Amino acid sequence: MAVREIQTPLDETTIRSLRVGDEVFLSGLLVTARDVAHKYMVEKKPAFLRPLLRGAALYHCGPVMRKERGGWKAVSAGPTTSIREEPYTADVIQAYRVRAIVGKGGMGPRTLEACRRFGAVYLHAVGGAAVTLAQRVVHVREVHMLEEFGMPEACWVFEVDNFPAVVTMDAAGSSLHAEITARSHMALERFLGRAIR
Amino acid sequence: MKNLQETFTELLRRAATDLPADVESAIERALREERRGTAAHSALTIILQNTAAARETSAPLCQDTGTHTWYVYLPEGHPTEELRKAIRGATVQATRKSYLRPNQMESISGVNSGDNLGAGHPVIHFVPWKKTGLHAEVLLKGGGCENCSTQYSLPDQRLGAGRDLPGVRACLLDAVHRAQGRGCAPGILGVAVGGDRALGYRAAKEQFFRPVHDVNADAQLAALEADVLSCANRMGVGPMGFGGRTTLLGVKTARLHRLPASFFVTVAYMCWACRRASVTLAGKDVRFSQTALTGRP
Incomplete structure (x- = not known):
């Protein structure tokens, strides 16, 4: 397990060198998108997101934002559960050339396959650590669809500095989530004294 | 007014901004259990930093x-x-x-x-x-942890769980496995045995008001809580599902009456941010x- 600093725009070689279990510190552009935005990205294919997302990191996050003099400030901005975006993410990776998906809880086989095929990784941030993570947002560059989607569902464009996360799905096709699920399933069977499913 | x-x-x-002291000390204990240099150790460290930062700045x-x-x-x-x-x-x-x-x-x-x-x-x-x-x-x-809450109806053939205490235990351990890290582990289980479906969820969630470290006054339930906690923490899910020694901080159980036809085991999952x-x-x-x-x- 290595500790790596990565910077957007992320290139394919860097992404393919990351391995499950690596701790990363991400700097650069982090664009939030959650349930409503994913449906929108796949169904409406908005053009404005293309230049923003190419080589960037997409963040499953619905932040608490505060308007201050001179712009917006991220107050509380931890990850939300990623698996809800499983039906959309493979298409998003392919269409927008996103190199990193940041969220929590991990994703499924379609996303893992898209990571392998197009050169992307899944980065797991610490769920609930919303203030510490918001403090890594050094600047809120812009926001899209705020009126339409509301604060949590809007697409916020964050500039982050040393945002901490763990690689739990890599571009070589490994998933820490699949590993841990399998291992803990064996423990469950041991505790119950029978084969389950 | x-x-x-x-x-x-x-x-x-x-x-919203001040994590209860009993939950925080349970996380501090968990941190001491994890090996340095692991993702689990880092995750718990960040959680404790976050708890302090939220309290200091009155941010959620x-x-x-x-x-x-x-x-x-x-x-x-x-x-x-x-x-x-x-x-x-x-x-x-x-x-x-x-x-x-x-x-x-x-x-x-x-x-x-x-x-x-x-x-x-x-x-x-x-x-x-x-x-x-x-x-x-x-x-x-x-919402992340709420999505991990679940309700079993015993008997459950998949788990081999009957209408008895071992059956309840099987449901609880299965719920922990199914949640993995998705409910923001290390979490707390709030459990109701019995009731109808609606009351089961209400009573299960009421358990989250109990301090994490308290011991159930009902000896049978206290033993169940200790056993499930110990097994869950040997399951290897760990903080955030990264693997590790702390999957749950606590298990809290309520016992209700039920209809002869029904036996619900309701498991509410609470994230570490209780x-x-x-x-x-x-x-x-x-x-x-x-x-x-x-x-x-």
């Missing part, structure tokens, strides 16, 4: 400020309408002050109400008591605390 609203706004601020420690469940203890016959109004007013005010995320969406249109009010929210239960003053407590529970706060009002005296009455056997 105005004062009451201010008091409830302060209660919401505390709940998790951006998902959740469903708000209130229990208000009041003298028999005390009018409830002014209390309801004060709670709703405080909810709006706390949202404006960024203690809460605008977190209520109309289900079908997806339109955010903008102020945390909505059809069915906040959830308010009034409980008459023998004392003269008022006591209010609120629990904030986010946010709750209480306030007692007697005359002019207003006392905030982290001690709750709800969920006690």
